[in-house]
Every structure is written in structure tokens, then in C-alpha cells.
Amino acid sequence: MAPYAATITNKLALHGATIMGKTNLDAWAHGSSTETSDFGPSRNPYHTDYVPGGSSGGSAVAVAAGLIPAAIGTETAGSIRLPAAWSGVVGLKPSYGRVSRYGIVAMGSSWDCPGPITQTVEDAALLLEVMAGHDVHDATSINAPVPQYVSELSQPRKLSIGISEEYFANVDAEIMQSVEKSIKLLEDLGHTIKKIKLMEPKYAISVYMLLQRSEVASNLARYDGIRFGKPRSFFGKEAERRILLGTYALSAGYYDAFYKKAQKVRYLIREDFEKVFTQVDVIFAPTTPITATKLGDCSKFAFYGEMMDVLTEPASAAGIPAISIPIGMHSNGLPIGGQFMANYLDEQSLLQAAYQLEQNVQFDRLSVMQKYE
Amino acid sequence: MSTIDLDLVKHLAKLANLKISDEELQQYPEQLSESLEYVANLKEIDTSKVPDNFFTTKARNVMEDDEVCESDMISHDGYFVVKRIL
Structure with a gap:
């Protein structure tokens, strides 16, 4: 039991939310599948032989299966967006500093961001509006005004959307088909698609x-x-490995x-994004290179976590916001996620773009919930 | 490229105050060296003109006003009386 509540827990409770409980995740959030959890792995609600993605996998599963309408995840580099993509839900990683981390176990302090995992973009906007804002208890939280994300969600804004080939390399063919379909939809909605280089x-x-x-x-x-x-001595192997490498690097x-x-190099990654955001409002890309992996398969991949999070890590490094939404179903029966990235503190454009795509993309999120009723 | 041998792993474990059994220690030289091999790609990027003071938020010198709190002003034999923390 925690001796005190996190700022975001207090904020949610103040706004009438009922806290139902804690969800499963990789131990110390070190993982991308929940398989390093001290309590055992969570399973993908679309196919229980598969992982839901991690580290905030339990949150994504609970939302996807309809056990709760919304959950909180924390992301250092992919831990909200990856499980959201693999479990067919919406996952929003806010700008670094947008949401207070007070009360959350620190992992990578210059990266960590809590954010909502929800069934819809509108719910993500609602939760972000409640969670965001300056907190004197978190020295890295940003003192910037919080927009009314929900009421501005349906603004018929026409955006300039960047597409970068660098994010398409080694991506599964069916995921790419869904991405291309989404790009076509965004174009049909009147947005301008621009090729960019990242x-x-x-x-x-x-x-x-x-x-x-x-x-x-x-x-x-x-x-x-x-x-x-x-x-x-209670640290698992994954934590030990990370501590050893970190000790070496320092x-x-x-x-x-x-x-x-x-x-x-991190400085250059941020500069690279800043340059691109003078040309476009948001960037669209696949969230993951492949769909969810089978339980136990993570050891078959070299650098499993890094490879699964390859497309989410740049935004985390730069501290910019990003959102993953379901954009289709793979023939293997597992969900496909697509992500928008936006300029620092511009969650507004992110949510507007994601909301418009969500209204037009074909994705059945209800039948999986019926399975678990 | 740098590699991490068993002696170095033992040294790192000591620095990090981790008691790892000899048997378990054996797996780390290879695993950690693989990671170093991967991150060697950073050398491909010219960073000679880049500052090394990266901070994610770009926030600078966040100051708070000094506020004198009357209740903390009570002195005790020349010392300040503060709230008990333990």
C-alpha cells in the first residue's frame, strides 16, 4: 500500500472518478510485454495466447476488455502507446512535464510521463484535461495553461500532416496497408499530407x-x-541488467x-522534430513494427523491448506528445495501432487529428468486450 | 568497440550494490557487450557542435518566492524549530 496518493490520483478523484484498483505491469516498468511482472503476465484480450504489450499492459487489457472505461499508464518510451496499439485501445503520452509524476515510481526521470489509456479519443481528451497542469510537488512539471481539450476536439480544423518514410522501414506489410488506408482517409477529410524527413x-x-x-x-x-x-536482492534479472549497464555508462x-x-544525440532528435514542426502540425506513423507477440516469444528477439518500441522512442526522447489509436485489424486477429506525434505541449492538434481519424477508421472495439461480459 | 568482461561486471555489481551469484554473473558480459555493440551506432552522428546540457522541458531557473512563514520563526535557544519529519 502506498503511504500517500499521487497528484493525478487525487485530481481524478476530485473530478468524481472512482479508483477501481491497480493494474499489472512489467516490474519497475522494465519491459514491453508485462512478462517481467512479479505477478505474471497479462494476456491480450483479442487472443489470450498473446501478450498485450507493456509496460502498462494491465491498464490496456482492462480497458480493451471493458472492465473499466479508462486507466492510467506511464510511459518512458512506448509503455502507453505500445500496449494501446497491441490491445486495440487509445493511449496518449503527453508532453514531458504536462502531467505531474508526483507519487509515481521514477524510472527514467527525464523521460517518464503518465497518461490516459481509454476506449475513445474523447475519453483521452477528458482525462488529460483533468490530469494535466502544474504541480508544485513535481519540479519538472510545466507551468503552462491547459487547453479545454474536450470542447475543442470536434473543431473542423484542417491540419498539415507529415509522413516520414523512416518510420515505415521493417514494418509488417498488413500494418503498412492500414497506415496507408489511414493516410488516404486523412486526405479525404481535407488534411494536407506532406512528405517529411526525420x-x-x-x-x-x-x-x-x-x-x-x-x-x-x-x-x-x-x-x-x-x-x-x-x-x-529482490530485483529481477531485467532490473539487474539495466542497473549494470546504467552504472557502466555513468x-x-x-x-x-x-x-x-x-x-x-538526444538534443539532435529534438531539434529534428522542432524543424519538422515548422512545416507540419502533426506527424502520422505506425505505432509498432509488428502486432502483439506470443507469450514467451520475447526471448526470441534480440533487444525485444527496443525493437517493439522503435517507432515510439523518438517522440519520448524529444519529450513531445503522441497518441496511438486503433487503425485496423490484422489477419491474425490482433489490433493494429497508428500514432500521431505533435509539437511540444500541442496535445490539442494531436487529439483533433486522432479524433477525426477515429471517426472514420473501421475498428470494432465492442465485440471483444462482449467476450468478457 | 568496448566490451564488458566478467571482472568489469563484478566491479559494476559492486558499485551498484548488487549481490549477484557467480553463476548469474556469467550471463552478463555477453548481454551487456551486445548492448554496447548496438549503441555504437551513435558514433555515426556528428555531435561536435551540440551542447551537452540537454533538459527535456527547456524550463530554466524555475524560482519560487521566498515566503516567511510566521510559525517557523519561533526560535529555541537560537535554533529554528521545524516540524518533525520522522
């Missing part, structure tokens, strides 16, 4: 791998067995070559 997402993986590990090593150092009950002699270099 830095290849593989560099964001490296930046993430080094900086997140370093921050994990530093954050988890406070788990000394005194203040939080259990000793350090240690004397390696700091410049790894930590500092990654920080500099």
Missing part, C-alpha cells in the same frame, strides 16, 4: 538504451532495503563516450 528511429533506441539505463541505475539506488522494505572513463554522447 532522423532514423534506430538512433533513438541507442539514446534510450543508454540514458534510461543510467537513470534507472541512479533512481533504483534509493532502493537500499531501508526505506522501501525489500533488499536489493562510471568514470565511460561517461563521455556513452552518457554524454547519448545526451547530445
Whole structure:
């Protein structure tokens, strides 16, 4: 039991939300499938032999199966959008600093963002409106006005939407078909599609791998067995591996070559996005390169988490907001997610674009809920 | 490219205060070296002109006003009396 409530929990309760409970996730949020959870994995509601994606997988499953209308996830790099895409729900990662992290276990402190996982874009807008805003208890939270996301959702805005080939490399053919269909829909809705060039997402993986590990090593150092009950021997293999690599990247002699270099490339990733957002309002791309994997298959992939999160990591590195919504169904019976990314603090454009696409895309989210009634 | 050998893993485990059994330690040199091999792609990017003070929000010097709280002004033998925290 937590000794105090997180700011977002308090805010939601103040606005009349009923907190139903906690959901499953990878231990310390270290994972992309919930398979590293100390409580066992969650299962994909569309096919229970498959994972729901992680780390906030339990939240996505509960929403997809209709157990609850909405849930909160936390994302360091993909942990909201990946399970949302694989479980057929909406997942919104806000701008870094938009939503308070007070009361949430720190993972990668310069990346972490809590955000809503919901059945619809409108619900995501509603939750963000409640959750967003400055918090004196979180020194990194941003003191910027929070727009009325819900009432401005249905504005008939025509947006300029960027498409980057760099986000299509090694993406499953059927996912690409859904992405292309969505692009056509967005064009038919009167939006302008523009080809843009972005830095290849593989560099964001490296930046993430080094900086997140370093921050994990530093954050988890406070788990000394005194203040939080259990000793350090309770860390699982995944946490151990991350702590070791982070300790390496931060240690004397390696700091410049790894930590500092990654920080500099991260700077360039953000600049790259900033440049593109002078030309377009939002960027559209697939959320994941493939659909959900089978339970137990994660060990078959080298760098499983990084590879599944490859398309979500750049936005996280840059601290910009992004949203994943269902855009189709794969012939394997698993959902396909597409994502919009927007400029820093421009969740408004993100939500408007996602809302319009959601109204026009074919995706049956109700029949899976009937299965679990 | 750098690799991480068993001695270095032991050293890192010590720095991180992790007690890892000898048997478990064996898997880490290879796994960690693979990660280093991957991140070597960062060398392809020229960062010679990039500052190294990245901060995600671009927020600068967030200051709060100093507020004198009367209740904290009561002194006790020349010391401030503060609320008990433990």
C-alpha cells in the first residue's frame, strides 16, 4: 500500500472518478510485454495466447476488455502507446512535464510521463484535461495553461500532416496497408499530407538504451532495503541488467563516450522534430513494427523491448506528445495501432487529428468486450 | 568497440550494490557487450557542435518566492524549530 496518493490520483478523484484498483505491469516498468511482472503476465484480450504489450499492459487489457472505461499508464518510451496499439485501445503520452509524476515510481526521470489509456479519443481528451497542469510537488512539471481539450476536439480544423518514410522501414506489410488506408482517409477529410524527413528511429533506441539505463541505475539506488522494505536482492534479472549497464555508462572513463554522447544525440532528435514542426502540425506513423507477440516469444528477439518500441522512442526522447489509436485489424486477429506525434505541449492538434481519424477508421472495439461480459 | 568482461561486471555489481551469484554473473558480459555493440551506432552522428546540457522541458531557473512563514520563526535557544519529519 502506498503511504500517500499521487497528484493525478487525487485530481481524478476530485473530478468524481472512482479508483477501481491497480493494474499489472512489467516490474519497475522494465519491459514491453508485462512478462517481467512479479505477478505474471497479462494476456491480450483479442487472443489470450498473446501478450498485450507493456509496460502498462494491465491498464490496456482492462480497458480493451471493458472492465473499466479508462486507466492510467506511464510511459518512458512506448509503455502507453505500445500496449494501446497491441490491445486495440487509445493511449496518449503527453508532453514531458504536462502531467505531474508526483507519487509515481521514477524510472527514467527525464523521460517518464503518465497518461490516459481509454476506449475513445474523447475519453483521452477528458482525462488529460483533468490530469494535466502544474504541480508544485513535481519540479519538472510545466507551468503552462491547459487547453479545454474536450470542447475543442470536434473543431473542423484542417491540419498539415507529415509522413516520414523512416518510420515505415521493417514494418509488417498488413500494418503498412492500414497506415496507408489511414493516410488516404486523412486526405479525404481535407488534411494536407506532406512528405517529411526525420532522423532514423534506430538512433533513438541507442539514446534510450543508454540514458534510461543510467537513470534507472541512479533512481533504483534509493532502493537500499531501508526505506522501501525489500533488499536489493529482490530485483529481477531485467532490473539487474539495466542497473549494470546504467552504472557502466555513468562510471568514470565511460561517461563521455556513452552518457554524454547519448545526451547530445538526444538534443539532435529534438531539434529534428522542432524543424519538422515548422512545416507540419502533426506527424502520422505506425505505432509498432509488428502486432502483439506470443507469450514467451520475447526471448526470441534480440533487444525485444527496443525493437517493439522503435517507432515510439523518438517522440519520448524529444519529450513531445503522441497518441496511438486503433487503425485496423490484422489477419491474425490482433489490433493494429497508428500514432500521431505533435509539437511540444500541442496535445490539442494531436487529439483533433486522432479524433477525426477515429471517426472514420473501421475498428470494432465492442465485440471483444462482449467476450468478457 | 568496448566490451564488458566478467571482472568489469563484478566491479559494476559492486558499485551498484548488487549481490549477484557467480553463476548469474556469467550471463552478463555477453548481454551487456551486445548492448554496447548496438549503441555504437551513435558514433555515426556528428555531435561536435551540440551542447551537452540537454533538459527535456527547456524550463530554466524555475524560482519560487521566498515566503516567511510566521510559525517557523519561533526560535529555541537560537535554533529554528521545524516540524518533525520522522
